[in-house]
Amino acid sequence: MKIYLILPAAEKLRVSEKRSWVPLRKMLRFSVLSLTTVAALTPAEHEVVICDENVEPVDFDTDADVVGITFMTGLATRAYELASQFKKRGAVTVAGGFHPTLNSEEAQSHFDIVVCGEAEDTWPKVLADIESGSFHSVYHSSFPSNLDHVPFPRRDLLRNKKHYITTDAVQTGRGCQHKCRFCSVTAFFNHSHRSRPLEKVMKEVETARKIFMFVDDNIIADREFAMQLFKRMAAMNKKWVSQCSITIADDDELLEMAARAGCIGLFIGIESVNSENLAAMDKNFNDPGSYAAKIQKINRAGIHVQAGMIVGLDSDDVGVFERNLKFLQETGIGALQLAILTPQPGTPLRKDFEEQERIIDNNWAHYDYRHTVIQPKQMTPEQLQDGADWLYAQFYRLDRVVFRSLKILCRTGFYPALLAWRLNMTYRYDLKRLNVKGHNPAAALQGSGDRVPPAVGNASFSRI
Numbered sequence: 464m465k466i467y468l469i470l471p472a473a474e475k476l477r478v479s480e481k482r483s484w485v486p487l488r489k490m491l492r493f494s495v496l497s498l499t500t501v502a503a504l505t506p507a508e509h510e511v512v513i514c515d516e517n518v519e520p521v522d523f524d525t526d527a528d529v530v531g532i533t534f535m536t537g538l539a540t541r542a543y544e545l546a547s548q549f550k551k552r553g554a555v556t557v558a559g560g561f562h563p564t565l566n567s568e569e570a571q572s573h574f575d576i577v578v579c580g581e582a583e584d585t586w587p588k589v590l591a592d593i594e595s596g597s598f599h600s601v602y603h604s605s606f607p608s609n610l611d612h613v614p615f616p617r618r619d620l621l622r623n624k625k626h627y628i629t630t631d632a633v634q635t636g637r638g639c640q641h642k643c644r645f646c647s648v649t650a651f652f653n654h655s656h657r658s659r660p661l662e663k664v665m666k667e668v669e670t671a672r673k674i675f676m677f678v679d680d681n682i683i684a685d686r687e688f689a690m691q692l693f694k695r696m697a698a699m700n701k702k703w704v705s706q707c708s709i710t711i712a713d714d715d716e717l718l719e720m721a722a723r724a725g726c727i728g729l730f731i732g733i734e735s736v737n738s739e740n741l742a743a744m745d746k747n748f749n750d751p752g753s754y755a756a757k758i759q760k761i762n763r764a765g766i767h768v769q770a771g772m773i774v775g776l777d778s779d780d781v782g783v784f785e786r787n788l789k790f791l792q793e794t795g796i797g798a799l800q801l802a803i804l805t806p807q808p809g810t811p812l813r814k815d816f817e818e819q820e821r822i823i824d825n826n827w828a829h830y831d832y833r834h835t836v837i838q839p840k841q842m843t844p845e846q847l848q849d850g851a852d853w854l855y856a857q858f859y860r861l862d863r864v865v866f867r868s869l870k871i872l873c874r875t876g877f878y879p880a881l882l883a884w885r886l887n888m889t890y891r892y893d894l895k896r897l898n899v900k901g902h903n904p905a906a907a908l909q910g911s912g913d914r915v916p917p918a919v920g921n922a923s924f925s926r927i
């Protein structure tokens with residue numbers, strides 16, 4: 464059979480026959496590991512073609528027998544459009560990934576088949592059933608088990624590699640043991656974590672180019688495994704980035720080994736500088752009072768920190784945007800991924816918001832963390848949207864980008880500074896392209912003589 468695997472793209476990022484131009488945001492384009500993994504799980508007798516709609520138009524005239532689509536929630540609307548088109552053309556449509564797993568009934572109403580969870584044990588069976596002409600509408604993975612079966616990804620099937628910062632994406636383990644209420648990974652893997660066999664990971668690392676990435680959600684989730692991996696990598700002279708919790712700064716040995724293994728950048732979920740927000744999200748292992756010192760420590764080890772932050776949490780008032788900007792300026796954070804609080808399907812956060820009837824938008828295309836889909840507790844949805852846009856635009860103001868990059872060059876080194884510069888310029892380009900400006904709702908309140916609510920439960924920061 465011929466199998467066409469698609470990664471859909473959001474409207475503003477999509478390449479189509481009409482809009483053939485690929486936006487210049489290579490730094491935010493990498494991996495495609497979901498599809499290169501599914502391709503690698505496909506028995507050799509089938510032909511596989513991968514299409515990433517972020518870099519090439521979908522071929523609606525393909526003669527594929529099976530069309531498999533991977534999608535997260537923000538891409539569900541597009542995935543359903545594609546499924547409907549390909550069904551009309553007579554292909555068997557298969558859904559997989561986070562959204563169909565956590566929302567399988569909905570996905571079943573758009574696709575012939577929904578694969579829930581990991582595909583290592585189910586995908587070969589799905590294909591065999593399609594070939595025999597008798598398949599089920601849903602397949603559930605019997606995992607979690609050990610990850611021995613994870614195949615070497617078919618990176619060779621990715622065309623247009625020049626549009627990615629890297630397609631050398633290695634996953635050392637899956638899941639995360641933490642129970643953060645907003646997190647889809649925790650929901651998907653039932654707050655558990657498993658590591659892959661170290662030898663298999665090392666084989667992938669060896670084939671990766673000099674600079675690559677680990678797409679783990681928390682590369683230090685299994686400390687012993689991480690230590691062994693870092694020790695093995697110390698002599699390899701590779702450079703890599705990944706994600707982890709800020710607790711890496713509490714472990715001198717682990718931090719030092721990560722740096723010696725070639726780590727130059729970490730994405731860390733700081734989320735909020737307000738401890739009440741963190742407690743409400745079950746993320747108390749983050750301590751806002753120690754953020755600045757910990758980030759400085761990670762920077763001194765030669766590692767750039769990109770922060771993930773959320774606004775619109777229940778203890779956030781209209782002053783949160785200014786406070787966050789001040790915090791980000793005062794600490795050594797090199798780049799920011801800002802999220803407007805978004806209750807993703809399958810998470811405890813969504814349940815909370817459904818019970819409180821505070822979800823105001825159910826259009827999945829808006830579940831990209833850039834749209835306000837909730838009724839916040841201490842401000843209006845418009846204030847949340849304006850403030851988030853303002854904070855993002857302010858953080859990526861050109862003078863701040865230049866100053867920040869120079870500071871990282873002095874404090875952390877060449878590679879981390881280069882990483883920061885390129886990330887900053889890409890986020891800046893994206894914000895300009897989408898005309899994101901916003902305004903500070905607290906300033907608007909001050910102007911009107913209204914009192915800005917005092918900050919409760921927030922850490923205070925001194926200049927460092």
Ligand code: B12
Nearest residue numbers: 494495496497531532533535536559560578581582647832
């Ligand atoms: C790397 C990554 C990215 C990369 C690359 C994404 C890509 N498509 O390759 C980039 C930077 C582009 C990215 C961007 C974003 N991401 Co992201 N990303 C990830 C991350 C960390 C790893 C993805 C990965 O490679 N996994 C490894 C593969 C092997 O696992 P998998 O996808 O689960 O695939 C397995 C099964 O699910 C199944 N499967 C998957 N697809 C299919 C398809 C078929 C047909 C079949 C049969 C099976 C199948 O088989 C696979 C093998 O078992 C995940 C977290 C995670 N743990 O997966 C978040 C994650 C997917 N991202 C997420 C989000 C929210 C985003 C952003 C919105 C973030 C932001 N604020 O901008 C953007 C959206 C960009 C966009 N509009 O397209 C969320 C999605 C939540 C949700 N419910 O939708 C996740 C889960 C992170 C999280 N903690 O919540 N991301």
